[in-house]
Amino acid sequence: xxxxxxxxxVGHNPKDFELDEAVAVQFGCIKDLFHSDFDAESKIVVDVxxxxxxxxxxxxxxxxxxxxxxSSDRAYWEQDFFHPCREPNQRKRKExxxxxxxxxxLGMESLVExxxxxxxxxxxxxxxxxxxxxxKVEGDLTAEEEAKALAMGVAKLGH
Amino acid sequence: MSNMVxxxxxxxxxxxxxxxxxxxxxYVRARTVCKDWYAACKRITSVQEKSPxxxxxxxxxxxxxSCLVSDCCTSGLTGKCKFYRLHxxxxxxxxxxxxxxxxxxxxxxDLRSSLYVLNVFTRExxxxxxxxxxxxxxxxxxxxxxxxxxxxxxxxTTRNAVNKTNAVLWVDERTKRYLVVWSIGLWYMMYARSGxxxxxxIPTREGPENLYGCQDIAYKDNKLYVLSRQxxxxxxxxxxxxxxxxxxxxxxxxxxxxxxxxVKIGVTVSEHVLxxxxxxxxxLKIFKSDSEGTSWDTVESLEGEAxxxxxxxxxxxxxxxxxxxxxxxxDKYVYWGDVSTQELGxxxxxxxxxxxxxxRWFIPSLRxx
Numbered sequence: 001x002x003x004x005x006x007x008x009x010v011g012h013n014p015k016d017f018e019l020d021e022a023v024a025v026q027f028g029c030i031k032d033l034f035h036s037d038f039d040a041e042s043k044i045v046v047d048v049x050x051x052x053x054x055x056x057x058x059x060x061x062x063x064x065x066x067x068x069x070x071s072s073d074r075a076y077w078e079q080d081f082f083h084p085c086r087e088p089n090q091r092k093r094k095e096x097x098x099x100x101x102x103x104x105x106l107g108m109e110s111l112v113e114x115x116x117x118x119x120x121x122x123x124x125x126x127x128x129x130x131x132x133x134x135x136k137v138e139g140d141l142t143a144e145e146e147a148k149a150l151a152m153g154v155a156k157l158g159h
Numbered sequence: 160m161s162n163m164v165x166x167x168x169x170x171x172x173x174x175x176x177x178x179x180x181x182x183x184x185x186y187v188r189a190r191t192v193c194k195d196w197y198a199a200c201k202r203i204t205s206v207q208e209k210s211p212x213x214x215x216x217x218x219x220x221x222x223x224x225s226c227l228v229s230d231c232c233t234s235g236l237t238g239k240c241k242f243y244r245l246h247x248x249x250x251x252x253x254x255x256x257x258x259x260x261x262x263x264x265x266x267x268x269d270l271r272s273s274l275y276v277l278n279v280f281t282r283e284x285x286x287x288x289x290x291x292x293x294x295x296x297x298x299x300x301x302x303x304x305x306x307x308x309x310x311x312x313x314x315x316t317t318r319n320a321v322n323k324t325n326a327v328l329w330v331d332e333r334t335k336r337y338l339v340v341w342s343i344g345l346w347y348m349m350y351a352r353s354g355x356x357x358x359x360x361i362p363t364r365e366g367p368e369n370l371y372g373c374q375d376i377a378y379k380d381n382k383l384y385v386l387s388r389q390x391x392x393x394x395x396x397x398x399x400x401x402x403x404x405x406x407x408x409x410x411x412x413x414x415x416x417x418x419x420x421x422v423k424i425g426v427t428v429s430e431h432v433l434x435x436x437x438x439x440x441x442x443l444k445i446f447k448s449d450s451e452g453t454s455w456d457t458v459e460s461l462e463g464e465a466x467x468x469x470x471x472x473x474x475x476x477x478x479x480x481x482x483x484x485x486x487x488x489x490d491k492y493v494y495w496g497d498v499s500t501q502e503l504g505x506x507x508x509x510x511x512x513x514x515x516x517x518x519r520w521f522i523p524s525l526r527x528x
Contacts (some may be wrong), residue, residue, distance in 0.1 A: 101173060112176065120180030125241050128191045140194050149191040 005030055007057060015054035016045075023064045028107025051143045052102040059099055079095065093122070093135075175199045182230055183208050183263075185525045187280065192369050204527050205332065205512045210480040213493045214260070214279070215242075215255035218516040222254045226279065227446075228523070230492070232479040245279055258341075261469070262524035265329040266339060270305045270317045276330065276337060280525050284338055285359065287329070295349060295360025310347050320344075327471065329376040332526040338397060340383055345372045346366075348385070350402070357513060361395070361402060370407070377471030379426040384471075385437040386424045392432050392448065414444070425466050427473045432457075433466060435485070442485065442501045450460050459499055466498075469520045472495040485518045493518050 005024045009018040025031040030046060048057060100115035123131060132139050143151060178189055178199050183206050190200045197393030210232040218221035225246045249255075251269070259266040263280045276285035290299040292307065300307040306317045315323070320343050329338040334352040340361070348361040364371045372388030381398040381404070395402040413435065423431045427447075434455065435441040446455040463482040464473035476482035487494045487503055 070299070076168045097173075102174075116173075116176040119177045120185075123177075123189060124182060124185050126185070126188070128188050130191070131192050135191050136397070137196075139192065141191065145194070145197065146191060152239060159390050 004043045006043060007048050007061075008045050009052070009054040009057050011050045011053050013054045015058070017054075017057060017061055019061070023061060026064050026108055026110075028109065030106070043067045049105070052098070052105065056095070056098045056102050059095070060103060060108070060111065065106075093119075097106070166267055168438045169209055171195075171199065175202060178207075181206075183280075183525055184228070187525070189304070199270065201527055205525065207413060207524040208522050209474070209478040211465075211470075211474075211522050213488075213518050214257075214265075214521050215515050215518045216257055217514055218253050219256075221253050222250065223513040223514050224248050224250055226252075228279075230479075230494075232481075247282055248279065249282075256320065256321050257519060258324055258326040259339075261328040261330045261518065262332060262522065264328060264330040264337075265521075266326055268321060268324075270321075271301075274341065275340065276328065276339070276357035280523070283335075284496050285335065287337075287339060288351050288355060290358065291348065294357050297347070297360065304394070308343060310343075313344075322441075325373070325376045326330075326381070329378055332524065334422040338378075338517075339382065340376060340378065342376055345374065345388060348373050348376070352397075366404060369458075375424050375471075377424050377426050379430065379472055382426075382430075384424060384426055384432055385421065385424060386434070388523065390422060390434065392424070422503055423468055425468060425471050425473055427461075428464055428475060433461070433473070435466075435468075442503065445498060446490075461498055467520050467522065470522065474522070488517075488519050490517055493520060 007019065009015050009017070067142075096115055096119055100112060100119065103111035103115065126134070128139070130159045131137065170295050171191075174195065178186065178196065179420070181189055186200065186206050190197050208230075209309045210230070213229045213231050215227040215229070223317050225244050225248055227242045227244055229240050229373075231240045252267075252423075253265045255269045257265045258268050258274075263278050264285075265277045265279055267275055267277055270502040271276065273289050274287045276287065277283070291372065292309075293299065298309040300309060302312075307314050308320060319359040323344045323484045325342045327338075327340045330336070331421065338350065338352045340348065340350040346363050347361055349358045352359045364374050364395055369389045369391045370387045370393045371517045373385050374388065375386040381396060383395040383397055383402065385395065387393055392486050393407060394405040396405055404452070406471075421438065422434060422436050426434075427433060431450070432448040434446040434448075436445075447462075448455060461473060461483045463476055464482045465476045465482060466473045466485045468485060468487045474480060476484070481495070481497070484495050485498055485503060494503035
């Protein structure tokens with residue numbers, strides 16, 4: 001009997017996702033379930049923490065199943081999936097961060113790497129003042145700490 | 160999840176992963192964003208770029224204490240090259256000449272006094288022994304505007320020596336221990352390392368005659384590779400205090416030298432030696448030593464690696480570095496090109512601003528203070 005893994009998402013838009021083996025083996029935390037001795041059940045339910053909603057899990061699964069079948073220009077497609085070249089709006093950034101955290105939870109290293117690299121690319125070339133205003137971070141270094149931080153590299157803040 | 164996602168609420172591990180993915184210039188800026196980001200950077204401890212950047216130096220006549228760096232390789236994927244200016248490198252920096260790099264460290268030749276090592280990010284300087292400390296055949300004559308090197312009866316000014324110079328620099332990022340090897344012309348080579356108060360000569364006429372002379376040098380993993388006058392490789396082991404010649408069995412000379420072609424060497428990831436005969440942006444032939452180091456085979460690819468000629472080594476082709484490419488610089492221009500085409504295209508026109516002149520490829524790295 002072939003096993004089925006079900007990801008159960010609760011919260012805002014509850015949904016259950018059935019995974020076949022090709023997709024499930026991409027998750028470090030659940031691939032072992034396929035090889036365990038669950039003879040009694042052929043269906044295993046995995047509860048997903050509430051903070052990862054069904055939309056995010058759905059995006060991850062969409063990525064996994066397309067990736068399994070997509071062969072050519074994979075690197076380009078993977079990059080394009082997360083729109084790294086365009087300046088993301090708040091919603092896209094939020095989605096990317098959620099996907100990154102969820103893929104870290106699910107043990108999917110390659111997706112973690114892809115999402116963190118996309119997020120890193122959004123910061124590229126921006127000076128600290130721009131980063132703070134775009135991403136709502138408060139600049140809370142003291143004058144002394146700032147001097148220490150600036151001891152390296154570009155001399156002027158905002159350059 | 161709230162609508163206003165704030166990056167300052169990111170989990171520490173996640174923030175660290177993002178910061179680790181930054182290029183070196185953005186990383187240096189990210190350190191100053193806020194306390195959390197600064198703390199995350201301190202945990203990262205060191206940053207290493209994987210692809211070559213261009214570093215562009217000021218014209219000698221300008222009073223420019225800064226240089227430009229650009230990641231032409233990776234930004235080539237998305238279109239425009241970005242240039243970043245690094246300041247406060249010293250008032251006389253514009254009059255000094257960079258002859259080698261190692262990570263973010265530059266080996267600078269001050270035409271009037273000495274060689275020194277400068278970190279382009281932290282501005283830290285490592286002072287090298289003065290030329291006069293030399294233990295060997297070199298005599299140094301100081302003049303008002305430059306210095307004259309006299310070796311036996313030949314002399315060359317530092318200004319002219321730069322064009323006949325090959326140099327390698329090695330700095331251990333953690334301990335700041337260094338090794339510098341400098342060759343002038345075909346027949347003179349000297350080195351200095353941490354703990355020495357003086358420069359020592361490396362004889363260029365030692366051992367069998369086919370190993371005499373020094374056309375080019377490369378350094379990797381404690382070994383100095385010297386290309387002799389007859390296109391053979393001599394290897395010196397620098398892991399102990401004094402260099403030790405390793406036995407070499409190269410049997411045949413792959414070609415004779417005919418000007419204006421010049422020969423350069425590089426060491427691959429697997430420690431084979433590559434040799435290229437080139438002139439400006441044209442490559443004539445590439446040779447690779449076999450695994451025993453006894454003979455040379457003509458090759459038409461770099462087996463997926465990229466040869467950064469200014470560094471004398473090949474690197475894995477990742478992150479925008481193109482496989483089987485050579486990255487080369489001469490005067491105002493940096494070049495890159497596929498070895499199979501035998502011609503390097505001009506990668507970047509450096510003379511964007513009359514205050515900047517020559518350029519080199521380097522692979523920046525940085526260690527947290």
